[in-house]
Amino acid sequence: MRFFQLITLFSFLIVVQVSVAQDFPYVSVDYDFIQKDKNVFLNTDNALGLKQFYAKWADLIRRGNKKIEILHLGDSHVQADFLTGRIRDRMQQFFPGSEGARGLIFPYNLAETNNPGNYQINSNNNWEVINGVKQDNFSTGIIPAKVVCGDSVIKLSVNQNDNLQYSGFDQVELWYACAKEITILKPAYAEVELLNGYGRVLINLNGLEKETEIEIFGASEESKFELYGIGLHNSLPGITYHALGLNGATTEDFVKCEHFERYLSYVQPDLIIVSLGTNDMYDLNVRMKKFTLVYSEFLQRIRNVFPNKALILTTPGDHFIYSYLPNSKLSEASEIIKQLAVKFDAAVWDFYHIMGGYRSMMGWDMNGLSSKDRIHFTRKGYYLQADLFFNAILKNFEKLYLNNHYYKQKDSLGTKN
Numbered sequence: 001m002r003f004f005q006l007i008t009l010f011s012f013l014i015v016v017q018v019s020v021a022q023d024f025p026y027v028s029v030d031y032d033f034i035q036k037d038k039n040v041f042l043n044t045d046n047a048l049g050l051k052q053f054y055a056k057w058a059d060l061i062r063r064g065n066k067k068i069e070i071l072h073l074g075d076s077h078v079q080a081d082f083l084t085g086r087i088r089d090r091m092q093q094f095f096p097g098s099e100g101a102r103g104l105i106f107p108y109n110l111a112e113t114n115n116p117g118n119y120q121i122n123s124n125n126n127w128e129v130i131n132g133v134k135q136d137n138f139s140t141g142i143i144p145a146k147v148v149c150g151d152s153v154i155k156l157s158v159n160q161n162d163n164l165q166y167s168g169f170d171q172v173e174l175w176y177a178c179a180k181e182i183t184i185l186k187p188a189y190a191e192v193e194l195l196n197g198y199g200r201v202l203i204n205l206n207g208l209e210k211e212t213e214i215e216i217f218g219a220s221e222e223s224k225f226e227l228y229g230i231g232l233h234n235s236l237p238g239i240t241y242h243a244l245g246l247n248g249a250t251t252e253d254f255v256k257c258e259h260f261e262r263y264l265s266y267v268q269p270d271l272i273i274v275s276l277g278t279n280d281m282y283d284l285n286v287r288m289k290k291f292t293l294v295y296s297e298f299l300q301r302i303r304n305v306f307p308n309k310a311l312i313l314t315t316p317g318d319h320f321i322y323s324y325l326p327n328s329k330l331s332e333a334s335e336i337i338k339q340l341a342v343k344f345d346a347a348v349w350d351f352y353h354i355m356g357g358y359r360s361m362m363g364w365d366m367n368g369l370s371s372k373d374r375i376h377f378t379r380k381g382y383y384l385q386a387d388l389f390f391n392a393i394l395k396n397f398e399k400l401y402l403n404n405h406y407y408k409q410k411d412s413l414g415t416k417n
Helices: 002-021 050-063 082-093 251-255 260-267 288-305 330-343 361-366 379-400 406-414
Strands: 067-074 103-105 120-122 128-131 145-149 153-159 169-177 183-186 191-194 200-209 211-217 225-233 238-245 271-275 310-314 347-349
Touching: 050 067, 050 238, 050 310, 050 379, 067 082, 067 260, 082 238, 082 379, 103 238, 153 225, 169 211, 169 260, 200 211, 251 288, 260 288, 271 288, 288 310, 288 330, 310 330, 330 347, 347 379
Parallel strands: 067 238, 067 271, 271 310, 310 347
Antiparallel strands: 103 225, 120 153, 128 145, 145 225, 153 211, 169 200, 169 225, 183 211, 191 200
């Protein structure tokens, strides 16, 4: 067994050494507008939790017995799951045995908005969509959106569309609110665990599934069922990459989620990634002082729940307002986020400067990497962004963990008589 572990470990080290020696291990085309030398995480020596995260990742690779949870919060760049889905693929497919469950999802299709392609939540019930963007304090989970139904019997069909990518789920989690007590009628064979706390149900299945149907009884027009999110989990080792975002959401919209801390505590992530600020800056009258205060409040709410967990902030990418007006506020926004990272013991991935800085979206646009609005990317563009992020995390893995552990151990073994 120990021989196998050593072979596995040294094979992993070779992969990492080869990967980090290249600027773009997964990109065959070089773009001169990308600042490759800037593609690193900043403030990592002072960031809390990163070394522990990398140690757990190394342990998963070496022993295959760890579960790693990553939570990525953001706006439309995250909702579509092109960016986060690609990072998830890289994390889960980088080494055999890292495939995990799909994790937390939101029923975007019930909310009549774009849904990631790797799952589908269907229902014949009538659902009301309540979007918290630009609203006052909002009763919901960790993103400012919910779907609401007043039918006495609610039927949900949960389908994981992929065939091979994720290992299936043996537990379904519901985040909800309802003034009346609800009962899970289906699956009939499920073990239902009603947790003490605010609106959380765990439905334990008999084995790994790719799809299931859920029936909920107890709601009414007077006591509607509010659905905040769904979790597709399993007990297998691997990496679960949760991604929750909302089109048009600002940092302030997330701050207004009344039950943010409660539901965040249910996740128990090893790493939290925050990708906000694009919509905050998509305003000609934006006040940078207010942005600083709101972003600071959001980070404080995260630290209230997880004071020592690994936290990575990403700066918003360059974009054009109304597709033609360059946004000169983004450089200042990236500096604010870097300053707040120091204050809240977080690392930073400065995508704004990595992608090329001011007006760099033109280069992305001319290479088919930007959508017509010059604020979002094409699938190809999001994949490039994700590959850059994954390359940066590999570099940081080597810097913070491998250089201080396995490389030194390897050198010491080589110097023995």
